[in-house]
Amino acid sequence: MSKLNFIDGQWVAGGTERPNINPSDINDVIDNYAEGSASDVDPAVDAAAQALAPWQALGIQARSDILDQIGNRVLADKQALGRLLAREEGKTLPEAIGEVHRAGSIFKFFAAEVLRQRGELLESVRPGLDVSVTREPLGPVGIITPWNFPIAIPAWKIAPALAYGNTVVFKPAELAPGCAHALIEIIAQCGVPAGAVNLVMGAGSTVGDRLVKHPDIRGISFTGSVATGSAIAASAASRLAKVQLEMGGKNPLVVLDDADLETAVDCAINGAFFSTGQRCTASSRIIVTPEIHDRFVEQLQHKMAALVVDNALKEGTHIGPVVDDRQLAQDLDYIAVGQSEGATLLTGGEQLERQTAGYYLSPALFVDTDNHMRINREEIFGPVASVIKVADYDEALAVANDTDFGLSAGIVTRSLKYASDFKARSQAGMVMVNVPTAGVDYHVPFGGTKGSSYGSREQGSYAREFYTTVKTAYTFAG
Numbered sequence: 001m002s003k004l005n006f007i008d009g010q011w012v013a014g015g016t017e018r019p020n021i022n023p024s025d026i027n028d029v030i031d032n033y034a035e036g037s038a039s040d041v042d043p044a045v046d047a048a049a050q051a052l053a054p055w056q057a058l059g060i061q062a063r064s065d066i067l068d069q070i071g072n073r074v075l076a077d078k079q080a081l082g083r084l085l086a087r088e089e090g091k092t093l094p095e096a097i098g099e100v101h102r103a104g105s106i107f108k109f110f111a112a113e114v115l116r117q118r119g120e121l122l123e124s125v126r127p128g129l130d131v132s133v134t135r136e137p138l139g140p141v142g143i144i145t146p147w148n149f150p151i152a153i154p155a156w157k158i159a160p161a162l163a164y165g166n167t168v169v170f171k172p173a174e175l176a177p178g179c180a181h182a183l184i185e186i187i188a189q190c191g192v193p194a195g196a197v198n199l200v201m202g203a204g205s206t207v208g209d210r211l212v213k214h215p216d217i218r219g220i221s222f223t224g225s226v227a228t229g230s231a232i233a234a235s236a237a238s239r240l241a242k243v244q245l246e247m248g249g250k251n252p253l254v255v256l257d258d259a260d261l262e263t264a265v266d267c268a269i270n271g272a273f274f275s276t277g278q279r280c281t282a283s284s285r286i287i288v289t290p291e292i293h294d295r296f297v298e299q300l301q302h303k304m305a306a307l308v309v310d311n312a313l314k315e316g317t318h319i320g321p322v323v324d325d326r327q328l329a330q331d332l333d334y335i336a337v338g339q340s341e342g343a344t345l346l347t348g349g350e351q352l353e354r355q356t357a358g359y360y361l362s363p364a365l366f367v368d369t370d371n372h373m374r375i376n377r378e379e380i381f382g383p384v385a386s387v388i389k390v391a392d393y394d395e396a397l398a399v400a401n402d403t404d405f406g407l408s409a410g411i412v413t414r415s416l417k418y419a420s421d422f423k424a425r426s427q428a429g430m431v432m433v434n435v436p437t438a439g440v441d442y443h444v445p446f447g448g449t450k451g452s453s454y455g456s457r458e459q460g461s462y463a464r465e466f467y468t469t470v471k472t473a474y475t476f477a478g
C-alpha cells in the first residue's frame with residue numbers, strides 16, 4: 001500500500017506517486033509515496049491556520065505531554081525507524097539508529113521547553129505604567145527539509161514549532177520521504193489536534209514553492225542547498241514572511257604539528273567520510289602544518305584502506321552508498337575536476353560493485369591541493385576530502401576562514417593557546433577542538449555564518465527566536 005499525505009488529520013492521496021528506492025540495493029523499492037502538487041498545499045495551510053486555536057487551547061501541560069509522548073514513541077521504535085532510515089538514505093544502521101535517537105531526544109527536550117516559556121515584567125520610564133514582554137507563536141509555519149538527515153532535521157524543526165504554539169505544514173525531501181511519513185504517523189497517534197501538523201510530500205518546485213509563497217504561512221524554516229535557500233529567502237522577503245535557512249558547508253579541519261596523530265586521523269575519517277560525507281558539517285578541507293603532514297597523510301591513507309564500503313544494512317559496513325545516481329555523478333565529476341586542477345588523487349574515488357546493486361563510491365582523498373581549487377571552494381557533498389598543506393598556524397587559520405561558508409570548523413592540537421585562538425577567530429558558527437567537525441549535541445544552538453545559515457539559530461532554547469514573535473504590552477493600573 002502506498003504512503004499518503006496527511007492533511008487536516010486525514011491520510012489523503014497525492015496526484016501521483018514516487019517510488020522510494022534503497023541506494024544500497026536499487027532493486028529494493030521501499031514503498032510508493034504520494035507526490036502532492038501545489039494545490040495540495042492550500043488545504044494543508046488552511047487546516048494549519050484553523051488548528052492554531054485548538055492547539056494553543058490545549059495548554060502547556062497537554063502540549064508538553066504530547067511532545068514527550070512523541071519522543072518516547074520515536075525512541076521506542078528506534079530500531080525499526082533506524083532500519084527504514086538506513087534503507088532509504090544509505091547511512092549505516094548504527095548511524096541511522098543514532099539519528100533516530102537524536103530525533104526522539106529532541107522531542108523530549110522541547111516537551112520540557114514548553115513548560116519553560118517565560119516573559120519579562122519591567123518598570124516603565126513613565127510613572128504608573130508597567131511593561132510586559134511576552135513571546136507569541138508565529139502562526140502556521142512551513143518546514144522544508146533535505147534528504148540527508150531525514151528524521152533528525154524534521155524533528156528539530158517540528159518539535160520547537162509545536163512547543164512554541166505554532167502549527168505546521170511539512171514538506172520533506174523527495175528522496176527520503178519514508179522517515180518523514182513514519183514520524184508523522186507517530187505524531188498523528190499522540191493527540192495532536194487535526195490540522196496542527198500536516199505532511200505534503202512532493203517536489204520542491206511545486207509543493208515547496210507554493211508553501212513558501214502561501215500568504216498564510218508566517219515563517220519558513222528550510223534546510224538544504226544554498227541555491228534553493230537563497231531563492232526561498234528572496235521569495236519569503238517579498239511578502240515579508242520570516243525565514244530561517246540552514247545550508248551548505250566547506251568545513252575545515254586544522255591539524256597542527258603538536259596534534260595527537262591518532263586523534264587527528266580519527267577526526268578526519270569521521271568528519272570527512274562517515275555518513276558517506278553527506279553531512280553539511282563534513283570536513284572537506286583538511287588543513288595540515290608541515291611537520292605532521294607526511295605522517296598524518298600516511299596514517300590517514302592507512303586507516304582509509306580499512307574502511308568497509310557496502311550495503312548500509314550490512315553489519316560491519318563503515319560507509320554506505322551515495323544517496324542516488326545524481327549525487328554519485330556529482331561526486332565523480334568533482335573527482336575529475338580535482339585531477340584536472342592538478343590535485344593528486346592519493347586514494348579512492350572509484351565506483352564500487354557490491355553484492356547488491358547500489359551507488360557505492362570508495363572514499364577519496366586529494367593531496368597537493370590549494371584553497372583556490374574548485375574542490376576546496378564548492379560543496380561536493382560526498383566522501384571526498386582534500387589535504388591543504390600550510391606553513392603554520394596563522395596560515396591555517398587564514399585558509400580555514402577563506403571560504404564562502406561558515407558552518408563548522410575544527411582544530412586538532414594539544415596547545416591551549418592555539419585552541420583558544422581558533423575558537424575566538426574562526427569565522428564558523430560551530431567550532432570543534434579535538435573532535436570531528438560533524439556530530440553535535442541536540443540541546444544547544446546549531447548554525448553557521450556567511451553562506452551556511454541565514455536567520456536565527458536552530459535547536460536548543462535558541463529555537464524560540466524563530467518560532468515566536470515578541471509582544472510588548474503597556475498597562476496603566478489607574
Ligand code: NAD
Nearest residue numbers: 145146147172173204205208209224225228246247248280
Ligand atoms: P535541496 O536544496 O535540493 O532541497 C532541500 C529541500 O528544498 C527539499 O525538500 C526540496 O524539495 C526543497 N526545494 C527545492 N526547490 C525548492 C523551491 N523552489 N521551493 C521550495 N522548496 C524547494 O537540498 P538537498 O539536496 O535535499 O540537500 C543537500 C543540501 O542540504 C546540501 O547543500 C547540504 O549542505 C544541505 N544541508 C544543510 C544542513 C544544515 O543544517 N546546514 C543540514 C543538512 C543538509
